[in-house]
């Protein structure tokens with residue numbers, strides 16, 4: 001899940017300053033689940049904008065705004081309203097905003113801050129779990145990602161900053177990823193994997209940005 | 219073939235002599251006179267002296283430059299500390315060649331504290347390598363004369379390669395495995411974090427003696443009660459023993475400045491000389507790393523008292 005948080009209303013108004021006629025797009029996937037860009041949040045945003053004198057010319061929750069095909073499909077019938085707007089307020093993740101800009105060609109304003117790829121423990125309790133590093137090594141680490149959960153991205157065990165299983169970053173409140181990994185692999189009887197030397201990561205492909213995945217027919 | 223000694227530190231450790239090392243921590247300055255003077259003072263008592271690399275992530279003078287100048291001007295061999303926090307593998311490699319060109323003989327390869335702990339928490343943490351990978355990189359530079367991709371270096375440098383270890387780690391098993399990884403990566407010697415508890419030092423040395431790599435135990439003489447108190451409260455995993463703490467507290471009440479100083483020195487000499495004697499007598503410790511930053515004057519009498 002892509003975890004997002006709504007920006008403060010003041011910040012949203014500041015970005016919308018030059019625009020009067022606003023069209024709002026929400027997201028039917030992640031932002032709906034996380035409750036930052038679903039039906040209810042879009043409705044509430046429209047009300048708040050109206051209450052400060054903005055004209056909301058339309059609103060829609062696109063099923064998957066980051067999928068160009070779905071974005072086009074779900075906005076087809078709303079062309080005129082979008083056309084007549086000064087700007088689109090996007091209650092989507094950053095990828096959604098950029099898909100909207102590219103295809104609807106209107107000034108597009110992010111209403112959300114995109115935080116991370118994570119899991120939902122409860123609504124209101126989200127944890128980062130993947131940084132889309134491009135080469136998943138979870139099989140070596142007992143399913144615990146050291147790229148995300150170790151602030152130093154250590155690959156060969158805990159650093160000297162580990163204390164009683166906790167991490168020096170953030171004041172010894174969070175678990176040291178490498179102690180979690182050690183315990184998990186030990187539990188699984190896989191300490192051989194833990195003992196193995198892990199070479200430095202190859203960033204050469206990651207460094208060519210933005211990253212693209214394009215299927216080549218074989 | 220007779221062994222070629224890369225450094226005095228190597229010679230001393232290989233000879234099996236109990237070896238003392240010191241530590242200097244040059245800060246935000248371009249003037250190293252103070253540190254050169256400190257190095258001169260301890261020169262006859264320690265074999266070599268660490269020069270820290272932006273310790274606790276505080277932005278200070280380059281450890282490479284300071285290692286070079288201190289070694290050149292004091293005549294005391296330095297141990298150039300290099301961390302992975304601020305430099306990617308290109309920069310580290312290039313600094314290592316620079317160190318070779320400047321006649322640096324020993325390096326201590328560390329991961330480094332996290333940027334958020336220091337005085338510039340806004341900085342981007344690099345950590346392109348971790349300590350084990352860094353040790354391996356230096357090993358290949360020295361042994362094979364190649365960079366990380368196997369490309370040859372013209373006149374590769376020779377270094378005696380050090381690694382860090384933490385006898386206080388809890389749980390200890392992952393730390394012991396890491397120790398083994400560092401040995402396999404090519405560490406020539408270890409210097410540990412500060413240990414006060416002799417039992418911790420003993421059990422750590424017992425676990426690691428099978429690798430036959432010299433382990434130098436870190437100690438931290440406490441200049442005053444204030445220092446001890448700060449240390450006790452702010453360095454996780456390290457507790458100053460109660461009797462030592464109490465003795466320092468009592469000394470802090472002495473109103474005469476000189477008498478107080480004498481008392482502090484006496485307490486440190488008593489405590490740490492028996493610690494060192496015990497290490498010498500009952501363990502395989504290769505030596506003692508005296509981290510007496512700002513309290514260098516304790517080193518000569520302490521080394522004398524520990525004979």
Ligand code: SF4
Pocket residue numbers: 129130131132133134135136137138145146147148
């Ligand atoms: S290793 Fe971690 S960051 Fe990389 S893909 Fe796997 S979970 Fe994501």
Ligand code: SF4
Pocket residue numbers: 149150151152153154157158159160161162163166167168169175176177178179332
């Ligand atoms: S304490 Fe553990 S999680 Fe934190 S930086 Fe060190 S190795 Fe990583």
